[in-house]
Amino acid sequence: MKRLYDSVLNKSGVSIALLLLVIGFFIAQIPHFQLDASSDSLVLEGDNNLHYYQSIKKNYGSDDYLVISYQVKDNLLAPAQINHLANFRRDLQAIDQVKSVTTILDVPLFQSPPLSLIDLAAKDISIDNGNADLVLANEEFKSSPLYADNLVSKDGKTSAILVALKGNKTFENRRQKRNTMRVKKANNELSKEALAKLSAIEKQVLKDTTTQNALQDKTIAQIRTTIDKYRDNASLFLGGLPMITTDIIGYISSDLIIFSLAVIGLMTLILAIIFKGIRWVLMPIGISITGALMMTGVLGFLGWKVTIISSNFFSLLLVMTLSVMIHLVVRYRELAQNNPDLAYRTLIQNTLEQMLKPCLFTTLTTIVAFGSLLISGIRPVIDFGWMMSIGVTIALILSFVAFPMIMSFLPKPKIPQFKTELGFTHGLAKFTEKFGNHLLVVLILFIGASAVGINKLSVENRFIDYFKENTEINQGLTLIDKKLGGTIPLEIIFDGLAEDYWYDEDLRADMHKIHQYLNALDETGKVLSIDTLMQILTQANGNQAPNGFLLNVIKTQIPDSAKAYVLDPYLSEDNGQIRMVIRIRETNKNLKRAALIEKIETYISKDIGFQEGSFHTTGMLVLYNNMLQSLFASQIKTIVVVFAMIFLMFLFIFKSFSLSILALIPNILPSIFILGIMGLMNIPLDLMTITISAIAIGIGVDNAIHYIHRFKAEFAKDHDYLATMYRSHNSIGLAMFYTSITVTLGFLILALSNFIPSIYFGVFTAIAMISALLANLTLLPKLILMVKPKI
Structure with a gap:
């Protein structure tokens, strides 16, 4: 590693030329970047x-x-x-x-x-x-x-x-x-x-x-x-x-551009306030933007399309790259203040060497967190897992390569004396020392409340609620749903009955019963089937249902113009199928798709007597419901897998079973809190909110690794757990605070979106980031002070 950095620092001109060549290649692929909001x-x-x-x-x-x-x-x-x-x-x-x-x-x-x-x-x-x-x-x-x-x-x-x-x-x-x-x-x-x-x-x-x-x-x-x-x-x-589809792509495009620019502007302001130096603002921002643009080019090069789920990848990569850069900048400034006479290149090299391990480990745990999305079974979620895993890898490599190159081209900066002790982090250390036991009680209460919320968590969401009431999509869907018979189609297909329908009076009676039953449900709007034609024929026959003989005569003589509306869509003798189309009212706040489908299938099989397998429910309502129902299992699998993998990584990183357990506990809490809040507020899981747990774990665990890595280094000085906690809060705690605040404010910008899932994503991820920061600066040190693990 030392040889690598010697090469980078001594041949910085060649290194920058090679780096610019790689960056240029991927940025040139950006025109191939595409968005997708199809039913897939x-x-x-x-x-x-x-x-x-x-x-x-x-x-x-x-x-x-x-x-x-x-x-x-x-x-x-x-x-x-x-x-x-x-x-x-x-x-x-x-x-x-x-x-x-x-x-x-x-x-x-x-x-x-x-x-x-x-x-x-x-x-x-x-x-x-x-x-x-x-x-x-x-x-x-x-x-x-x-x-x-x-x-x-x-x-x-x-x-x-x-x-x-x-x-x-x-x-x-x-x-x-x-x-x-x-x-x-x-x-x-x-x-x-x-x-x-x-x-x-x-x-x-x-x-x-x-x-x-x-x-x-x-x-x-x-x-x-x-x-x-x-x-x-x-x-x-x-x-x-x-x-x-078209409008969602418009929302995604708008959010991608507007909120990325807003995040860049906000991050620039925060860095200017924190570091008060042009170098410490432009370099991290420039590297963060470059990393996000490179990943955009990678997506274009690979032909991967960005969907609703992955639409915030650019903002995510901005804040994640910035997180690495802030840790590098804070560490360099600490070393420069403590060792003002140290050679410039030695300072740069020491910064990289001291931060490589924790940053590498945090990147690996983040990759594990996003990698857990690969088991979801939902293609856009899987793609998002791959995108972010590749993206954070680019962020790490670019940060550790570009930082020394740019620094070596610039003169050695003068680092004014600054207080490493931040009132907020020092206050958390004092709070942990004095009120740690109270904290444990409060956390137990929070966990209990969250458990109640998680028990209420559901995946029953209304597509119409994805859009604000002042948007054309919401207004149009609402009008169509309320006035014109519903929006999302549900279909019921009866196999092998098409020819029998014209001769079997009992079958026609059963179809009529099913039609009337479906029509009477609160969740359904317009119901159309072959029974619709029968109702029209009954009206034309003096309100008497025509018999089988008349039906067979009439069906051959109905004009083609009428067949296209009343016969062909609902009965196919070529395929032997009878088809019912039911439009579901999305504006019905009591709509529960899974329960509705089960109720309809039970009525047809138990009340009417059709055997299972002789009919099928299908349509976008069923497909969307299948995806939503898989979210529960996917969420559980994701969380279990990610924590198991992270625990194994902790064992590898810390070489201590007890310390690994202690590091894991605080990082379980943000996910529990977020899911609990969603349950208590009746906010359902959807394609975007399902990813929040993985993101919260991935970024939250970064704090634990940085904190314990510094705690171990400080503990070696005097083997005093309490004094080590204060020193860690006043050193790495500073970088953790800066990165968490920056990330939190960056995500909160998404609250201004017109797309409701983006708002939830931004707000809940921000809450998760703050929760992770507080947990790792209060609960984690309290557990270390209590257990006193071997360090």
């Missing part, structure tokens, strides 16, 4: 239901369409309003990537005027065709089993416009193949050759997604421009999964 980030990669869902989408079409809510003050079917809507539809259809637009103008009508069973086959009534009675149509839209609370609100003032976007068959087939292979991979059914093929397909799908996202972003921008032209006669909101 909301599901379990190895979920068997995902493969089934993809096959259903292939049979019945995608539910990834845009929804525009069209709300009027007076009559939706007034001539001027119809003309306005027709012009709006025409302009939407003119957009290149729009495949089709469905409105109240083009859907088939059955009661405007009322049609008999014979008329249903012979007449094709719609507003577009000019043969609809508008007064009756207004009533039909509000009361129809097909359109009410679906295409038109029950008050008749809000209508849905469905915009389907053009897809790419090649992209879709490749994605389907990837999903099928992922399921096989999760079941260990792929050979080495197949795994290599899967890796190649995944890279191609990433490229496909980038191309598709670019087209989608452009299309949605054009749709929004078109919407703005028609706000004069209607209140318009855009919704749907493609829009949500």
Whole structure:
């Protein structure tokens, strides 16, 4: 190591040139950096239901369409309003990537005027065709089993416009193949050759997604421009999964830029206040920014996309690199003050040699903490674990290489005399000495309260709550959810019954019961199924359900325009399937997805009598629920694994079983407190908050390693535990305080985000950082004073 630093310091020009070359290479990759907010980030990669869902989408079409809510003050079917809507539809259809637009103008009508069973086959009534009675149509839209609370609100003032976007068959087939292979991979059914093929397909799908996202972003921008032209006669909101995806990417991009700049500004101010010197501000900030930019380039080079979960990686790397730099700067200044006559290069080298071990160990424990995310089973969480593990490695290497290079190019700084004793850390030492026993009692009470909170912890969150109420996503989702029958789809597929349906009266009765049961649930909005067609036919048959003979005649004579709405999406004789589509109301605050799915499945199997395996629940609601439910198991596995690994590392670092146990105890508390607070405040676990425990452990353990490493060095002077505690608080405690405050304030900036998960992430991580600092400067020394382990 000494030879390495001699080489760096003696040949600093060559070293800097090589370093700049490496930095330049990775920064040049930044244009390849990409963001992703697709539905892939909301599901379990190895979920068997995902493969089934993809096959259903292939049979019945995608539910990834845009929804525009069209709300009027007076009559939706007034001539001027119809003309306005027709012009709006025409302009939407003119957009290149729009495949089709469905409105109240083009859907088939059955009661405007009322049609008999014979008329249903012979007449094709719609507003577009000019043969609809508008007064009756207004009533039909509000009361129809097909359109009410679906295409038109029950008050008749809000209508849905469905915009389907053009897809790419090649992209879709490749994605389907990837999903099928992922399921096989999760079941260990792929050979080495197949795994290599899967890796190649995944890279191609990433490229496909980038191309598709670019087209989608452009299309949605054009749709929004078109919407703005028609706000004069209607209140318009855009919704749907493609829009949500696009807007989330916008939030991520905005947060990535704005909050990274805010963190840089705040860190600059804090360093200026702490160190009062340009060198001690610009060097740490410059190295931190360079490290984060290099990692951005690494992501671009590897083709890894940043998702909702990993969107704060840049800010995280800024504060983590800065943490290493602050420790280096504080140690250099301490050595320079205590040894003012020491040669400049010797001071630099001593700083590096004394800080290498603790910084290396803290980096390794941080990697272990983030590495624990690899067992989550959720692809974006796994990727985040890899990103941060690579990122903190870059932060360590860059800090220990760039620090001596830059210092060697600058003249030896004059270090003014400064007090190493900080009132805050010295006060914590006095508090620990005098009130340590009281502290233990208080902590036990806190742990008890946290246990109550953890017991209340859930994963039941509402997607609509991810966005502030003043955002278009929240307003659009709320309007669609309340007025137009719900947002998130749940599907029920009955296998092998399609042909029987037309002949089996008991089967039709069962389908009707299930339809009515689903419709009566508080959590459900609009329910659509083959029974919807039966209700329409019953109305046309004088309110008498047609028999099997009539049904078989009618089904062959229904016009294609009507089949597309009332038959094809809900019954497929080619696949033998009957399909029900239920939209779930996200605005229902009592929504519990897992309980709802179980209740529905129990009713169908126990109350109606369908055998398990003869029907399946699927759809985005099920996939999202499967991912959420896995968070519990993932969180437990993550915490257990990370603490086990860190304990083993402590044994390796400290060579003492008792000291390792003592170091571990304070760092369990931040995770317990955070999860307890979330439970007590009814804040559910989600894709972002699940990572807080790993981050809190990873950064919190750094404090323990730095503190014990310094405690051991100070203890060797007089073997006085109490005096050593005070000296440690007044030396390494200083760096711990500066880094923790900087990190905490950096995370708190995220509280200004428009994206609620980012706010929770920032606030709770900040709380975890403060908890870790206090625990390692109070509980840890108190335990050492009590146990007096062999050091």
